[in-house]
Amino acid sequence: MNEDQILLFDHKKPIPLRAKRVSFYLRGQIIEAFSETNEVYYLFFYKYNFLTAFKPTKLRRKSYIEYAFKKGMVFDNDHPLIYALLSAKQPFQMTSLKPLLKKLEKQYTPQEKTFILTFFESFIPKKQLFTEIQTTFYEFRRNGQMLLGYQIVRILMDFAPKNSWVKNLASDRSFSKLSVQYNEKSEALFTKDIIFAEKTLYGKKDENRCFQQLVSSMEKENRWMDLIALYCYKLTKTPLNDYYLPLKTLLEKHFNKTEIDIILAELATKIPTFLPLQEDLFNKYIETREIDKIFNLMKNNEFKLSNNQVLTMGEILSNSDLAAQAIDEKTFYTLLSPVIAMFPEKAEKLLTKYIITLFKTKELADIKTGLMPFKKNKNTLVLFEKIDLMQKLSEDLDEMQILGELYYEFKQFDKAIECFSWEMELDGSNPKPLQWLAKVYRELGMNYESDAYRQQCINLQKHA
Known part of the structure; x- marks a missing residue:
């Protein structure tokens, strides 16, 4: 089975799926996947642990899943983060509400269970979810656990903001002191209510202070996938080494070279002017001798080759079928000049290859013009004589x-x-x-x- 393939079970019935995209949003992860008959399924995770899956009939507006794919950090099907999320050997089993509740009660705090239940309003009747959350609140209130009770209220204020019962609770005088603390959004409160903290910080993640607080929180919980997703997002918004270097460290810790290259190449398409990333890719492509990718990067950048890279580039150009490449003259000159300067004896062979590619789009006079920067090399004189002779004989x-x-x-x-x-x-x-x-x-x-x-x-x- 390929890495993006999933075997989901509905009771004992296996359903092969192929992942299309993933969203990382507020501690949760959702994979959108399609069956062989093109039916959509959504697989829900919480902090990388699989919860359940649903086949939707209709997605509710302003629901968690809608916000996840609109406001979350979304990656398409070939992204290594999808493979990482699927790599844990978990049974992907669709479950109904009752067994799901047992699972949540066993594995998570009441606050986390409450928050997770809000993920499912497009698939489970909202009234049913609301009643279950109410039960949790009443237990805390009976036990005099006002802070824990108010944490549930805050989740309900986002989940059902127009509900009269929720409105009354939110304005209840017994919660007035806590309400003030939540409005102040102090760091002390954030340590007590991590779900409220993440919602607040995520909403302001473009501000550097909130971004750093969010990073710190994710690091404490070892949520490395969320961190990678967050740094990818931040880097596309603000291309700086302050975000690129920590991202590289995370990638090198959790992914292999091929996976890192996929992630960086995708980022490079979004921030083509961010040179540190472009240089890293260029160096990698020379190392792996991917000539088409080298040429593509050089079209918009002029990287200076090290002596070792000049040596490697000489070998690449000597052994490649340049006629199969779409070569920009300026790009080729930039790459070829240092090679010929270091290895003048290779000039005739390499320029012959270049001439063959130029013939695809140019006439003899234009080909000669394109070769002029190399005329000072004595090893190219024979080529110039041949082009001159061809121009003469063509008449x-x-x-x-x-x-x-x-x-x-x-x-x-x-x-x-x-x-x-x-x-x-x-x-x-x-x-x-x-x-x-x-x-x-x-x-x-x-x-x-x-x-x-x-x-x-x-x-x-x-x-x-």
């Missing part, structure tokens, strides 16, 4: 044979065929263009045509 129908051979040298097979065909028409007694046509077609893998020209050449020589 002379009597020299099609030589021009065709030069086109063949630069792998311009269609143009070579055109030249040899012209030569064959002009001088039908000359076997040479037939020999070259057989050679070109053989190079193209067109053996039938190659054999035909070869036989035609043999017949011509017999009657000579």
